[in-house]
Amino acid sequence: KAGVTQTPRYLIKTRGQQVTLSCSPISGHRSVSWYQQTPGQGLQFLFEYFSETQRNKGNFPGRFSGRQFSNSRSEMNVSTLELGDSALYLCASSLTRGGNEQYFGPGTRLTVT
C-alpha cells in the first residue's frame, strides 16, 4: 500500500504570493491533517479534514486554508505569503478522526524570499 504523498516537495515563493500544496492520503484513509514544522517550534497543527469538511483548526491566521476532495485528497493554500511562512509543511492521514494511528508524508519544503 502506498504511503502518504505530497507535492511538490520543494517550493520557492516571493512574499505576497500564494501557494497551494497537495496531499494524497494512504488508500482508505479519510482523515487528513496538516502541520507546519519550523526549527525550534516542532510540529504545529494547522487543520484536519474528514469527509470533505474541516473538523478542527489550529491557531493560524485565515491566510491558511484548505480543502478536501471526495477521494480524500487534500490541498492547503497559503495566501499573501510572509517570510515567516517558510517551513516544512507536513500532511498526515489516518483511517478515521480522533486518536488513531496517523502517518505522515515526506512534506513540502516552502521557502519564502
Add this chain to the structure above:
Amino acid sequence: GESVGLHLPTLSVQEGDNSIINCAYSNSASDYFIWYKQESGKGPQFIIDIRSNMDKRQGQRVTVLLNKTVKHLSLQIAATQPGDSAVYFCAENTGNQFYFGTGTSLTVIP
C-alpha cells in the same frame, strides 16, 4: 494550551547500548500517544503507539512506557544502531487533535 515537552534536546549513545528518550505531557485527559522518528529531509515515521489504558507496549526493539500519574512517556530503544540516529517526537491526543513535543535528537556513536 496543550504542552508536550521533552526532558533533553539531544542524546548521544554508543552503538549497541540501549537508549531512553523521555517526554512529559500536560493534559491528563490525553488518552493516546505516539512516538515518531524523523530523519533529516523526511517526514515523521510512526514508531509505536500506546493508549492510556496501558502502561507498557513493546515493538521490535522498541518499548513505550506510560506513567499517567506523573504524565510521563518514554521510548526505549534496545541495542541502538547507527540507523536509529534521528529526531524523536512524542505526540499526545485527547481525541481531538495531536500535540507534539519539539523533539530529541539521538546520535548513535559507532
